[in-house]
Amino acid sequence: MKKALYKQIEEKIEERILANEYGSRNRLPSEYELAEEFAVSRLTIRKALQQLIDKKMLYRRENAGLYVMSKPKIVSGKGGLHSFSEVAKKQGKSVHTRVLDFQEIPYQQEIWEELEAAEEEKILHITRIRSLENEPMTIEELWIRRKYLPEKLSTTLFTQSIFQLIEQKIKLAYSHQEIEGRVANKKEADLLKIKENSAILHVHSITYGVTGVPILVDSSFYRADKYKFQTTYIRNGEEK
C-alpha cells in the first residue's frame, strides 16, 4: 500500500523541524501556505500537523499559529505499553526467563472478576523469574484467559514474550497498572537474590485487548535497587 499523503508530509515537516529549519519556538508558515507549498488541500496539511502535535513536536496557540516545541521529540516513544522483554530488547540487554510453574487453576473469585470471566472459563496461571544480564529482576505471576493462548502449550513457550504470544491471537490495546512499594520477605528475597527487607516494587496490572476485553492479570515484584518505572502524564486541556 502506498503511504498516505499526510504521512509523507508529516515526515517532511518533522525532518525540517529536526534540522531546525523553522528554529526553536518559532512560528511555522500558516496552514494555507503549507497547503500551497505541498500542493495539497488544507485538510491534508491539518492531518499531518495534528500528528506532529500529538507527538509533541509542535504546539498550537489558539487562533494564532503553530510553533515548534522547545525540546522537540522529548516525549516520543515514552509512555507506551511494552512488555519486560520488549523494554529489554530496546535497551539491548539480554533477557533470561525461568518458568517456575504453569497450570490451569480452579475458580478464584478475585481473579475471575478482574478478567470478567465466567466461572467455567479456563484460566492459566504462570509464575516466572525474569533476569536482565543474568541478574534476577522480577518475579512475575500471570493469569491469562486460556482462550487467548495457542492450543498447544509448553514450558518453552513461556520463556518468550507473553505479549507477542497473545498478539498472535488478539491485538493488545492498553493496560491499567498500580505500583506499590514493599519490603521483600524471605521467599521473595531468595528468588531475587537480594537481602530480606530490601525494597521491592509491586506492580499489579490488567491488560486489555483492542475490543476492550480483559486478557491477562499480572502481579509482579521488581527489585527496587535495579529497576524503576517511567511514565509520562499528559495534562488534559479540557476537563468536563
Added chain:
Amino acid sequence: MKKALYKQIEEKIEERILANEYGSRNRLPSEYELAEEFAVSRLTIRKALQQLIDKKMLYRRENAGLYVMSKPKIVSGKGGLHSFSEVAKKQGKSVHTRVLDFQEIPYQQEIWEELEAAEEEKILHITRIRSLENEPMTIEELWIRRKYLPEKLSTTLFTQSIFQLIEQKIKLAYSHQEIEGRVANKKEADLLKIKENSAILHVHSITYGVTGVPILVDSSFYRADKYKFQTTYIRNGEEK
C-alpha cells in the same frame, strides 16, 4: 461560543452507547448512515467518532466497521497529569500542607540542567510535607524556575496547589516521572511518622509547559503503606 457540531454528535452517540442502544461489542451503523441520520457531512461524523475511539468507547476494525468497546469508559479520566491536591480533592479527602522551607538557591549543575536554565537564572527550592486526612503522606522537594511564579511570594502561597499557582502564568502540558522503591532512613521516617526501614516510593519528575519548556522538578517521597500510583499505558499500533 456555540458548541461544535461534532462535539454535539459525539455526546449524542456517547449517550446511546451508555444507554446500550447499540449493545455491547456490536456494530454501529456505517459512517454514511450516521452522516445521513444527523444530516451532516461524513467528515463531521468521523471527527465525532474519532473522539470516542480516543476515549476507548469505540474501536475500529480496519475497513470493516465500528464496534462498541466491551467495557466502555473504563479508561476515561485515568492517566492524566494531576497534582497531589487535585487527586485528593477528586477523592473528597482533606489536604494539609506544611511548608518547611522556601528560598532561592545557588547554582547547582544537576537541577539547572534538568530545567534547562541559564546559570544566572533564579530557581526557587521548596520543601513541604503533605498530609491526607491528617496523616503525612509525602515529603515534597520542588525546584521551580522563579519566572513562572508570581512576583510576591509568601509561605501561605505554597500551602496550596503549586500547579494551579503556576498555571496562572503558563499552562502545563506533561510530566515525565520516574518511580523508584527505597526504604526510609531515620529522617524520612520521622517526617512521615513511619518506622525506619519501611518501604517508601521515590518519585522524580520534570513538568513541562505547553511550549515544551521545563517548569519544575519534583522529588518526592511517599509512604508506601498508604499510597500507590496508577497509570494507564497505551499500546502503540504502529511502531517505526
Added chain:
DNA sequence: AAGTGGTCTAGACCACTGA
C-alpha cells in the same frame, strides 16, 4: 461484488488574535 472505511479535494463561513 457490495459495502465500508481511509484518504483527499476545493471550496466556504466564522471567531478569534494580533498589529
Added chain:
DNA sequence: CAGTGGTCTAGACCACTTA
C-alpha cells in the same frame, strides 16, 4: 483590520473486508 485557525460541506476514488 487582515490573517489565522476551527469547523463544515458535498462531493470523489481507492483498498480492503466480508459474504
